[in-house]
Structure formats: C-alpha cells, structure tokens
Amino acid sequence: MSEYNHKTVEKKWQQKWTSAEIFKASKDDKKEKFYCLEMLPYPSGELHIGHVRNYNIGDVLARYHIMNGKNVLHTMGWDAFGLPAENAAIKNKIHPAKWTKQNIAIMREQFKKLGFSYDWSREIASCDPQYYKWNQWFFIKMWEKGLAFRKSANVNWCPVCQTVLANEQVSEGVCWRCKNPTEHKELEQWFVKITDYSDELLSSHEQLSNGHWPEQVLSMQKNWIGKSYGAEVDFEVITKNKKSTLKIFTTRPDTLFGATFMVVAPEHKIIAELRSEIENLDEVSKYVAASGAKTNIERSQSKDKSGVEIKGIKAINPVNGAKIPIFAADYVLTDYGTGAIMAVPAHDQRDWEFAHKFNVSIVEVIKGENSSVANSAYEGSGKMINSGQFNGLSSDEALEKVIEWIEKQGFGKKTINFKFRDWLISRQRYWGTPIPMIFCPECGIVPVPIEQLPVKLPEDIEFSGEGESPLKTCKSFVDVKCPKCGADAKRETDTMDTFVDSSWYFIRYCDPKNDKEAFDVSITNYWMPVDLYIGGIEHACMHLIYARFWHKFLRDMGMINTDEPFTNLLTQGMVTLGGNVMSKSRGNVVSPDDMVDKYGADALRLFILFAAPAQKQLEWSSDGLEGCWRFINRVWRLQDIVNTKSSQPATPKDKEDLLRAMHKAIKKVTIDIEKKLQFNTAISSIMELVNTLYVYKFHSNDDGVSKEVYKNLIILLTPFAPHICEEIWQNLDTKGYASLARWSVFDEAMIKENNIEIPVQINGKLRGTINIEIDADEAAVKEAVDKNEKVKKHLEGKNIVKFIYVKNKILTLVIK
RNA sequence: GCCGAGGUGGUGAAAUUGGCAGACACGCGAGACUCAAAAUCUCGAGUUGCUUUGGCAACGUGCGGGUUCAAGUCCCGCCCUCGGCACCA
Numbered sequence: 001m002s003e004y005n006h007k008t009v010e011k012k013w014q015q016k017w018t019s020a021e022i023f024k025a026s027k028d029d030k031k032e033k034f035y036c037l038e039m040l041p042y043p044s045g046e047l048h049i050g051h052v053r054n055y056n057i058g059d060v061l062a063r064y065h066i067m068n069g070k071n072v073l074h075t076m077g078w079d080a081f082g083l084p085a086e087n088a089a090i091k092n093k094i095h096p097a098k099w100t101k102q103n104i105a106i107m108r109e110q111f112k113k114l115g116f117s118y119d120w121s122r123e124i125a126s127c128d129p130q131y132y133k134w135n136q137w138f139f140i141k142m143w144e145k146g147l148a149f150r151k152s153a154n155v156n157w158c159p160v161c162q163t164v165l166a167n168e169q170v171s172e173g174v175c176w177r178c179k180n181p182t183e184h185k186e187l188e189q190w191f192v193k194i195t196d197y198s199d200e201l202l203s204s205h206e207q208l209s210n211g212h213w214p215e216q217v218l219s220m221q222k223n224w225i226g227k228s229y230g231a232e233v234d235f236e237v238i239t240k241n242k243k244s245t246l247k248i249f250t251t252r253p254d255t256l257f258g259a260t261f262m263v264v265a266p267e268h269k270i271i272a273e274l275r276s277e278i279e280n281l282d283e284v285s286k287y288v289a290a291s292g293a294k295t296n297i298e299r300s301q302s303k304d305k306s307g308v309e310i311k312g313i314k315a316i317n318p319v320n321g322a323k324i325p326i327f328a329a330d331y332v333l334t335d336y337g338t339g340a341i342m343a344v345p346a347h348d349q350r351d352w353e354f355a356h357k358f359n360v361s362i363v364e365v366i367k368g369e370n371s372s373v374a375n376s377a378y379e380g381s382g383k384m385i386n387s388g389q390f391n392g393l394s395s396d397e398a399l400e401k402v403i404e405w406i407e408k409q410g411f412g413k414k415t416i417n418f419k420f421r422d423w424l425i426s427r428q429r430y431w432g433t434p435i436p437m438i439f440c441p442e443c444g445i446v447p448v449p450i451e452q453l454p455v456k457l458p459e460d461i462e463f464s465g466e467g468e469s470p471l472k473t474c475k476s477f478v479d480v481k482c483p484k485c486g487a488d489a490k491r492e493t494d495t496m497d498t499f500v501d502s503s504w505y506f507i508r509y510c511d512p513k514n515d516k517e518a519f520d521v522s523i524t525n526y527w528m529p530v531d532l533y534i535g536g537i538e539h540a541c542m543h544l545i546y547a548r549f550w551h552k553f554l555r556d557m558g559m560i561n562t563d564e565p566f567t568n569l570l571t572q573g574m575v576t577l578g579g580n581v582m583s584k585s586r587g588n589v590v591s592p593d594d595m596v597d598k599y600g601a602d603a604l605r606l607f608i609l610f611a612a613p614a615q616k617q618l619e620w621s622s623d624g625l626e627g628c629w630r631f632i633n634r635v636w637r638l639q640d641i642v643n644t645k646s647s648q649p650a651t652p653k654d655k656e657d658l659l660r661a662m663h664k665a666i667k668k669v670t671i672d673i674e675k676k677l678q679f680n681t682a683i684s685s686i687m688e689l690v691n692t693l694y695v696y697k698f699h700s701n702d703d704g705v706s707k708e709v710y711k712n713l714i715i716l717l718t719p720f721a722p723h724i725c726e727e728i729w730q731n732l733d734t735k736g737y738a739s740l741a742r743w744s745v746f747d748e749a750m751i752k753e754n755n756i757e758i759p760v761q762i763n764g765k766l767r768g769t770i771n772i773e774i775d776a777d778e779a780a781v782k783e784a785v786d787k788n789e790k791v792k793k794h795l796e797g798k799n800i801v802k803f804i805y806v807k808n809k810i811l812t813l814v815i816k
Numbered sequence: 817g818c819c820g821a822g823g824u825g826g827u828g829a830a831a832u833u834g835g836c837a838g839a840c841a842c843g844c845g846a847g848a849c850u851c852a853a854a855a856u857c858u859c860g861a862g863u864u865g866c867u868u869u870g871g872c873a874a875c876g877u878g879c880g881g882g883u884u885c886a887a888g889u890c891c892c893g894c895c896c897u898c899g900g901c902a903c904c905a
Contacts, residue, residue, distance in 0.1 A: 082905065168905095169904090217820085220819065222819095295901095296901075429903090538900065541820095574898080579897075611841090623843075624827085683840080684841075687840055691840090694857085810836075814885050
C-alpha cells in the first residue's frame with residue numbers, strides 16, 4: 001500500500017460528494033427527519049479555529065444521523081449585515097456589499113476544503129434583499145399587532161464626529177476614531193415588545209430542561225429575564241416650596257421600616273422636575289454628566305460607590321413619617337424597576353456600603369439568629385424588629401403582610417418586575433435591513449405597502465464615519481410620497497439590529513428560495529423544530545432569547561406549529577488564544593488553511609474534537625495535531641495488515657478478544673456521539689480499537705475477523721474523518737459511499753466478560769485485587785479474599801469490622 | 817458589581833456520576849529496524865522517599881475545613897481564570 005496522500009484523496013471525495021449531491025436534502029414524509037444546525041457565521045473574511053470547532057461538531061452529528069438512516073437537513077449561510085463591513089468601508093473605501101461578498105466567497109471555499117456535509121443549494125445571506133425583504137414583512141406584521149413601537153432611548157454619541165457609536169466603538173469613554181469623550185444622546189427609536197413574552201419565555205423552559213438544553217443556559221436566561229415579586233411604594237417628596245412623589249420598586253417590602261435614605265439613578269426625572277429646589281444643583285449636575293459617560297457595566301463595577309446627596313429635597317418614609325435624604329448614585333440603574341430605590345443599609349450590602357461612606361444612619365429591622373449589621377448587611381430572614389405593628393413576625397410572613405397593609409393604606413401595590421427589557425432594534429447605520437416605515441406630516445407613521453417590499457439599500461453611498469447615517473443624507477432614499485395620501489414624506493433611515501436576521505434564518509433554510517412568502521408552512525412544519533442547535537455559549541442570552549421570541553411570534557401568527565425553535569442545544573466552548581476568544585476584531589485568529597494543507601482536513605477535524613470536550617473552553621495549541629495525522633496514517637496502514645495472510649493463525653480466544661474490543665468500541669462511540677455529545681472520548685476509543693488491531697496483527701486473515709473489525713472501525717471513524725474513510729471504504733470490497741453506509745450495531749452479549757478484577761481496599765487504601773466471576777455473590781468474594789496472599793497479609797491479627805462489597809466494582813474492608 | 821462556567825501529571829485530557837485517579841494522546845526516554853537519520857513498530861514513566869532491584873511506603877485532582885468505609889465527584893468558606901451584561905456578532 002502506498003503512502004496516504006491527503007491532498008489528492010480529500011479533493012477527490014469532496015468533488016464526488018458534490019457531483020453526486022449526496023448531502024442534498026428534500027422533504028420526505030416517509031423518513032424521519034433530523035435538522036442539525038450550527039449558528040451561522042459572520043463573514044469576517046477568515047475562517048478561524050473557533051469556526052472549525054463549531055461546524056465540525058455539527059458535521060459529525062449530521063453525518064452520524066445520516067448513517068443512522070435519518071433524513072438530515074444541514075445547511076450553511078451568512079449573517080452578513082453588521083458593523084465590521086461598515087468599518088471596512090470607512091477604513092478601506094470598499095463598499096460594505098462588496099467587502100461582504102468577497103469574504104463570503106473566501107470563507108465558502110475554506111468550508112468546502114473541510115468537507116462539511118452541507119446542502120449548499122440552500123445557502124442564504126442575510127444581506128440579500130430576497131432575505132431581508134421578509135425581515136421587513138415581519139416588522140410590519142409586528143407593527144400591525146402593536147409589537148413594534150417607538151420610544152426614546154439613549155445612544156452613544158461622539159460630539160466631534162457627530163455620529164452614533166456602537167458600544168464597541170467606545171472604550172473608556174472615548175470615541176474609537178477621534179479619541180474624544182463620548183456622550184449619551186436621546187433618540188426616538190424602534191422597539192419590539194419582547195416583554196409581552198417574558199412569562200412564556202420563562203415557562204417554556206420546562207420543555208427545554210431535562211437534558212435538552214444545558215441547565216447553565218436555562219439558568220442564565222432565567223436570571224436575564226429576572227422575574228421578581230415585590231412591591232411598588234410611593235414616597236412623598238417635599239421641598240421648601242413643592243411636593244412630589246418618588247415611586248420605587250422593592251423585592252423586600254419587609255424591610256420598609258429600615259429605609260433610611262433614597263437613591264435615584266442620575267438620569268431620574270425627579271432631578272429635572274425639582275431642579276429649582278435643589279440647593280447643590282451644580283454638584284448634582286456634574287455628577288449626572290459624569291455618570292452619563294459610563295456604561296452600565298462600569299457603573300456597577302466600581303468597588304467604591306459614588307453618589308451625591310440632593311440637598312433641599314427630602315423623602316418621607318410612608319410607614320413611620322421619617323424624613324430621609326435623597327441621593328443620586330449610579331449604582332442604581334435607570335432602566336431597572338422605577339430607577340429609584342429605598343435604601344435599607346441594614347439589609348442590603350450595597351446600601352450598607354453607601355451608608356457608611358455617606359454617613360447615613362442604619363436601622364436594623366430584621367434580626368436573624370446571632371445576626372449583626374455591624375460589619376456588613378444582614379440579607380437573610382429573621383424576626384421583625386423596629387417595625388411598628390409588624391414586630392415579632394417572621395420576615396417571611398411580614399413580606400406578605402406589609403404588602404397588604406401598603407395596599408390598604410393606598411401608598412403602594414404588589415407588583416411583578418422583570419429585568420428583561422424591550423428589544424431596541426433601531427440602528428443608525430447603513431449596513432442593515434431598512435426599517436420599512438414612512439413618516440408623513442399628514443398621516444403620521446405609515447408602513448411601506450407590502451407589495452413595495454423589499455425596501456432596498458441604495459448603493460451609491462459614501463462612507464466617512466462622520467455625521468449622520470449615510471442613509472439619512474441619501475435624498476433618493478429618504479424622499480418619498482406617503483403611500484396613504486401622496487404627500488411629501490420621509491422614509492425611516494434606521495436599520496434593524498442584526499439579531500433580527502439571526503432570529504429566523506433557520507426557518508428560511510427549510511424553504512430558502514421562496515419568493516412568494518417567507519417560507520411555505522407545509523415545508524417548514526416538516527423540518528422544524530431544529531433537532532440540535534450548536535453554537536457558542538456567549539449566545540446563551542441574547543441570540544437564543546430573540547430567536548425563541550421570534551418563533552413564538554410566528555406561532556401566534558399561525559406560521560409555525562411548535563412553541564420552541566430548538567429542541568436540543570449544545571453550547572460549544574470558545575476557542576481562545578492567549579486567554580482571549582478568537583475573533584477577527586481581537587486580531588488573534590488562527591487560520592485553518594496551513595493546517596489543512598500540511599496535515600489534511602481529516603487530521604485537523606479529528607484533532608480539534610480530540611483536544612477537549614466540546615462544551616469546554618479550549619486554549620488553542622497545535623501540539624498534537626501531528627499526532628492525529630500520524631493516527632490517520634496508522635489507520636491507512638492497517639489495510640496492509642488486514643489484507644496480509646499471517647503465518648500464525650488466530651486462536652478462538654484471540655478472535656473473541658478482537659470482536660469484544662470491536663463491540664465495546666461501537667457501543668462507546670455510539671453513546672458518546674448520540675447521548676453524551678462527547679467526541680474526545682469517542683475518538684479515544686476508536687484509537688484503542690486501532691491499537692488492538694495492531695496488537696493482533698499476527699492474525700491470519702483467512703476467517704476475515706480482522707477485516708470485519710476494520711470495516712466497522714472505518715464506519716465509526718467516518719463522521720470524524722470522512723475523506724480517508726471513503727478512500728479505504730472503496731478499497732475494501734464494499735459498495736457505495738462510506739458517508740452513506742449504515743452505522744454499526746453492537747451486541748451487548750459480545751461485550752460481557754466472564755471474569756473481572758475487583759480492587760480490595762483496606763481502611764481506605766488499595767491493598768490488592770481479586771479475580772472473580774462476574775456477578776459473583778459475597779461468599780465467593782470472601783473466598784477469593786482468603787486466597788489472596790497480599791490482602792491476607794494486611795488482615796493478620798486484625799478484626800474485620802465492616803465488609804462492604806459493591807457488586808462488580810469494589811470491595812472495602814474496615815479492620816481494627 | 818451581578819449572572820454563568822472552569823481549575824486534575826511536563827502538556828491536552830479521562831474517570832460507568834460517591835467506588836483502583838491519570839484511559840487516549842502530545843512531549844520525553846529506551847529498544848528494534850537502518851551504514852546513519854527520518855519514518856515505522858515495541859516498551860517505559862504522577863511525585864517523593866526507602867529498597868535485598870522482586871518491590872515497599874507516604875503523598876497527590878486550585879487553597880482551607882467538613883460529611884463518608886470510600887471524595888476529582890457531596891457540603892461550608894476562600895483564591896484565580898474565562899464568558900455574558902442588552903449597539904461586536
């Protein structure tokens with residue numbers, strides 16, 4: 001057998017698969033479907049190792065299910081809108097569309113060299129008007145249903161460039177281009193009322209739990225949505241000349257008597273409302289401006305809590321009439337709750353720290369067992385003290401009682417609060433889906449008539465990075481006639497968040513060429529939901545919640561018949577380099593090209609799955625890649641061994657051992673792929689089977705045992721290293737493609753051994769092993785122990801206090 | 817800061833979910849083959865200390881405690897690293 005040449009073999013089979021269209025999928029009601037999906041990539045222009053890992057996991061699973069007779073849908077496309085294309089346009093004077101298309105072409109070729117089993121005829125790109133047309137259509141439907149609405153919201157603003165900046169374009173409070181400090185600016189923008197689905201997004205977690213989705217993802221989403229029960233309480237606010245109220249939200253109404261000050265977010269409207277009454281307005285205004293430059297994360301991160309007392313105004317604690325000071329502090333966020341809190345320093349650690357810094361009194365109102373508020377807040381439950389008529393109750397009881405009482409007194413009510421916020425989808429950018437709305441001075445907001453969709457992006461645009469969105473200055477785009485009354489009107493120039501594109505692309509894959517509707521329900525209801533979705537854990541909250549929301553919206557539109565889009569989820573760990581996630585923006589990408597060239601796609605694919613479990617973060621190192629390449633060559637050379645007659649015939653025991661190794665490997669690989677999604681151990685057991693074949697290489701091939709084992713080995717290896725397996729498969733006297741071969745079946749009876757080694761522990765230390773028949777009873781175990789010299793030595797002159805035999809596993813003796 | 821993960825030999829990791837810690841690899845060392853080297857095949861090894869060279873013993877899964885006949889796995893308290901935090905995707 002000549003040496004293995006991965007270059008010619010890989011190319012040959014990639015071409016064969018393509019021309020025979022073996023991965024082309026079509027609806028077939030008689031066949032069980034399997035929709036295997038990986039999160040679609042952003043076309044950055046370079047495939048990196050993180051991509052290879054993600055798509056390789058999907059490919060192994062898609063191929064495995066094909067070999068198990070399923071009708072598999074496995075697709076690829078491009079999340080093609082977004083900021084980097086626009087940045088490239090500014091930097092390199094290349095049109096975003098051109099840049100994106102070039103990148104797609106490069107990455108498509110890179111994908112093809114890796115031999116992934118995609119049905120390329122279904123490829124989509126979100127920047128294609130035939131795709132984003134439907135974003136616009138959905139948006140109008142949402143608007144009709146009251147799910148899309150306008151509201152004022154902050155954007156990052158660079159006063160020098162006169163432009164809106166993404167969070168990524170602001171670091172440490174300065175603009176990425178001109179390095180001048182940025183500001184916040186209020187703009188009317190489009191929102192989607194995703195919070196209408198808050199409760200359902202939480203409650204349908206039930207059908208995703210029990211192993212379908214990783215618990216950590218469900219937990220993150222739960223906390224992200226952040227449903228909490230509590231009360232809204234109105235505090236009267238007084239000044240020398242005016243009165244007002246401050247509404248707060250608290251999850252701990254039981255601590256109301258301990259409220260010794262109030263804190264409002266720096267953006268809170270009460271500051272403007274009582275402006276004339278504030279004695280230290282300069283100081284307060286300064287603080288508000290400083291907070292405006294910080295992001296929410298920066299605000300919550302700082303260890304030393306900042307804030308300023310708003311002098312001249314006081315709040316009155318409704319339960320005891322106490323006059324308490326009001327502070328503005330940026331640890332209170334404007335968009336959570338009501339943007340104002342009652343501070344209970346005795347029972348909230350943040351309030352405690354703030355009270356100490358600003359010298360505010362601390363009143364203990366809940367006493368736990370041995371609790372003290374001297375060195376930190378006590379956040380647990382206990383007995384009510386200093387709380388008027390509630391004294392003596394347990395705080396848990398008081399929680400309900402206080403709310404009842406507040407409601408009766410009329411200064412508050414029981415509420416449910418969510419951290420979850422409505423989805424701001426407006427972007428003041430060019431490279432995105434135009435929001436299909438028109439502003440008419442007569443009719444107000446009018447949607448673009450459906451038959452005029454798509455609203456296409458104009459192409460002749462200059463990109464400077466300064467000033468307003470390029471769409472805003474494009475007269476041919478902006479100036480339109482009102483579809484209702486024909487008056488001169490203006491087109492909306494905001495484009496959509498790219499998370500819109502990725503919220504339903506997987507449904508479009510089912511019917512990607514449809515130009516009559518977004519998709520044909522009779523087709524999508526066959527393929528959907530996605531059986532297994534694979535992607536990075538970093539998408540646990542945003543993308544995966546948006547997509548779930550979109551699906552529920554489609555269900556309510558009657559366009560899909562399931563509640564959830566993704567039945568099972570595999571969150572792949574990130575590939576890092578130098579401790580950071582590989583990404584083009586970080587500039588730490590490792591390209592697979594050289595590795596594919598030197599060692600072949602099979603070796604790289606094998607290695608990346610062998611290097612670590614799929615869910616775990618992986619610090620990239622190519623050490624070991626060569627080892628996988630050697631393994632592949634070792635598999636190749638086995639062809640000679642199984643085809644060569646040996647002088648030494650195999651004994652029946654040898655044959656039994658070989659077949660046992662084979663059945664064991666089939667079982668392990670099958671369970672690891674299908675049940676555990678644990679590919680590294682699947683590969684290691686394939687390696688063990690190869691090693692076993694080498695151990696028994698002296699076998700005569702007369703009876704075909706080695707060959708049978710080898711054939712099954714190739715089947716097990718095909719999803720991982722498909723190219724070499726096709727080549728070997730063809731060399732064995734077989735028909736058809738290895739990629740379409742039936743998966744091997746194991747026989748439990750062939751795996752079972754008659755005798756097993758049982759470790760013997762004495763007082764917790766391993767002192768020997770005994771060999772017994774499988775399933776032997778305790779009496780037999782005792783007998784074996786008595787016969788074992790090594791173990792007996794340790795037992796001399798001692799009494800056995802405990803004799804614990806865990807069947808077929810371990811024997812533990814406790815002696816004295 | 818909040819939420820979610822992770823930490824096991826020189827390295828990547830494994831461990832039937834409480835039952836022989838280190839499978840399978842990388843790297844390393846030794847041997848065979850070779851004029852030689854590479855490739856290949858075979859063998860070896862957690863660390864430390866004894867050793868009559870057969871072995872024997874102690875220690876060992878980020879740190880400190882605990883539960884248990886038995887803990888990488890369970891409980892309590894820490895430390896460090898990473899991801900997400902709503903305009904990167």
